[in-house]
Amino acid sequence: MHKISIENLYKIFGPHPEKALRLLEQGKTKDEIMQNTKHGVGVANASFYVDEGEIVVIMGLSGSGKSTLVRCINRLIEPTSGKVFVDNEDVTALSEEELRVFRQKHFGMVFQNFALFPHRTVLQNVEYGLEIQQTEPQERKERGMQAIEQVGLKGWEASYPSQLSGGMQQRVGLARALALDADIMLMDEAFSALDPLIRRDMQDELLMLQEEMQKTIVFISHDLDEALRLGDRIILMKDGVIVQEGTAEEILTSPANDYVVRFVEDVDMSKVLTAESVMVKPAEMAYYKTDGPKSALRKMKTAGISSIFVRKDRQLAGMVTAADAAEALKRGDKTLEHVMTENFDSVAPDTPANELFPLLADNNYPLAVVNEKNKLVGIIIKGSLLAGLAERGVS
């Protein structure tokens, strides 16, 4: 079950959306519909899902419909047609009163302009949502202080917004949403007003918080770098329509159309692609229990490779080169024990490709890509790294 499911959602702005809907179905563009009916197309036939604990970034240029789409999820904007499900519950079918309760339980929002009350202290701002929910003052304070601590603002609770920097004010905005303990966070250009360095700090902070909180986050951004950093998946919009949905890598390596190509053309792919996406399957593997130097050598010869990784107890234990195995054979060694080296580089699957170059540069052996259980999932050789990058359009 998805945490959030959106099905065929439309938002037409104007009093009589029927004609605009019909024209949309006939394939008319947003501009044509505006000329023809004076109705604005906010979102047209959007369907997507967000899983629990995921960060999905909605990206697109100004006016592409990001805010409208996200506000339709909690019905701050009423969809013209289509369905929104949260935990399988049809949000579009809720009465006003049910919606009010549902919003309190499920949705926290963080805005670009912080939306803080200037005459309230940090703590009072953070407590605001809880006050509306009529939470007891003592509990309000405890949850408020906990959220303030989570965002690193302990000691500032009695200050006023004007005494804080922009980055700190946004932390207050974030704390206010966290204090509500809603399971879904809707973040509308939350970091866009911040200086680039502070913005990056906030992105890191959010990712760190997310490690422990595992909220479901829908994050609007018009900034591709931010989307690539934060998004488990990215949804790209144009003129109210979702033009592509996928992981950063999918969008970068298989853009759905020219619009997406133009959107992503300036991205440094080597920072985005990971070890996993450029690794190859090992041609052969030696097994500590069953392979001595002789069979290891034979495997290397058959596969046309000059070194081989050795597995012991289902884990990656070492590597042997052909020269060392030949020596061992001459000496009469029966096992790989004395020739196997543990001195090779291994990386995690999510290591960015640009961090692999230096490791390969002073190393003639392949890099091992291992998972958290130290199991070999792939290898990277210079050729495969360069080929992998070239294939994906990195020169």
Ligand SMILES: Nc1ncnc2c1ncn2[C@@H]1O[C@H](COP(=O)(O)OP(=O)(O)OP(=O)(O)O)[C@@H](O)[C@H]1O
């Ligand atoms: N209340 C409204 N009445 C009429 N048209 C609207 C309204 N709100 C949004 N629109 C139109 O809907 C379209 C989508 O707007 P929306 O604000 O969702 O885009 P956005 O991608 O979030 O843009 P931005 O990044 O500038 O916030 C735009 O053409 C906009 O003019």
